[in-house]
Amino acid sequence: MTEQPQPDVVLLADGPTGFAALRSLAAHCRVVQIFRRTDQPDASALKAFANNRGIPVAAMQDLNQLQKMIAELRPAAVVISSFDRIIPPQILALCRFVNVHYSLLPHYRGRANVNWAIINGETTAGISIHLVIPELDGGNLLFQQAIPIGANDTVTSLYERLNAIQERELGGVVVRAITGYQGTSQDTDNASYGCARVPEDGEIDWCQPTDTIDRLIRGLTPPFPGAFSHLDGQRLIITNASPRLDAPCYIGRVPGRIVGRSPSEGWVDVLTGDGVLRMFSVLPPNSERPCAAASAIGSTRATLGLSRLDLLRRIVALEDRLATLERLKCAHE
Template sequence: MRVVMFGYQTWGHRTLQALLESEHEVVMAVTHPKSDHVYEKIWDDSVADLAEKHGIPVLLRNRPDDAELLAKLGELAPDLIVANNWRTVLPPEIFDLPAHGTLNIHDSLLPAYAGFSPLIWALINGEREVGVTAHRMNAELDAGDVLLQRAVPVGARDTVTDLFNRTVDLITPVVHESLGLIASGRAEWIPQDRSRASFFHKRSLEDSRIDWSWPAESLERLIRAQSDPYPNAFTHHKGQRIRIVEAEVSEGCYGGTPGRIFIREGDGIVVVAGTEARNGRLRGLLVKRVRTEDGSELAATEYFRTMGGYLTSRP
């Protein structure tokens, strides 16, 4: 089959690499220009560089709605478009243009976690597995019929970086198997159960701000979901921003006001957490390592020399 690829960052790069390793002909790659958005500078392997290295024509676009792109697609007459991490809406005159439509590769187990940053949101929400879905694109966001899915488990101490590495490794086998099914006429497209759909927005730095009214279990997952190289979860101490890079849920239950720097437990410092913390029946967040704004990383027991005072969402 003749294939055009739409994609961006490492997800798009892996998808293009998988296509190049397949028996199919890649006739063009369309990708976004480099971005200064904090999350789009992470996992930023270049689709354009890979395409150019292999002599594949490249078009850079923020939005796929210009006459030149449409004309080029018509001229190339692809049998299939494959998309992964394309950041703006593809119009029907593009996704329906090839005979086999457009295959979108999405890093969640659809219909859950459609949209943006699915791995981060899934980890925050305590999902037990994450994965990759290959589906046919339609006019709704990540809503088209599913061809296949592959899942990996989420471990109790996994970070979002761990989950990224596991799921990005699924891209090549998912792409190869999907194109094999489509080319051979064996593809079976299964409609999504839209009653189970959930949609998530693109993350920004504001979404890394710690809200001490969250229970400790949720905060611990937020911190794992903001592991390096992502912007770490942050809070403020005495007016200064600090990032929490390692934490656990405390062994003991601690009562009081959310955000209170309370007591040493083992090799960490307990911070009271949860809206109902006043009842004394909730676990606290056991902070183990912090990073200051100058980049210094310290054990929490070294940073918090005395107990008392509060960690706050804002200075």
């Protein structure tokens, strides 16, 4: 029996799921082109993997490149895994498109869904592989699997688990779609939409409950932007922390105040709106690697919060508002 030739596919892979997608596709298909940005953490590893297999890799400048590539290579499918541009209907009509989406569609359509699932306190995340249509994250489902979100899960740990599922399943799912499998329709009546992007302003409000702050930190762990606060006017990214369940009750202390520190074990306790968060590691300014929180925070007299510049701006804005109110009062008298 003659073995069927592997189908040609193009991969669009600008983000943290792209390398797992490539490894899966390479086992089942002939990847003829990869479009990927060069600023990703695993860019060199992906490039080496592609070079060993003779797969060209390029950064996409505009969608006309994709249209031209489809016309030249005539792939059986274009596979999308971490790509932040909307592909117009005229390009989608050129061939079959398959997308990898890290949520349980039709819930959390849009971007940054794993981040928001943690931040919003969801109990499950998931992966959906679906056909692409002009509707945002619409199209029939080809594959879907849920995973639980544990109390200590971060966006990084969830991506690792979801990437493993993608690497195991994607190539086979794409081949089935190419050979005619149409999947199952989404329940559009129950569709929901996540925020369009990762929170760019992940500044911690220490007046919030401890669990809320903990979810923000876990939902933004690097290489995502990171939840941050300020210390002595400098931004400090919190990379590892957890609520302190056995913390004593502090009365009269300002949220953000350091209430405990262990140089030997490296942790620092900081007061929140309703308890204490223990910080284990932080990323100081101009640093590439996290360090123990106690190494960056040298005193229990410190208070985390707004930078001095931000505080001055707020004071100026308040003074301007008071001056405006005074003028209005005088005008009415």
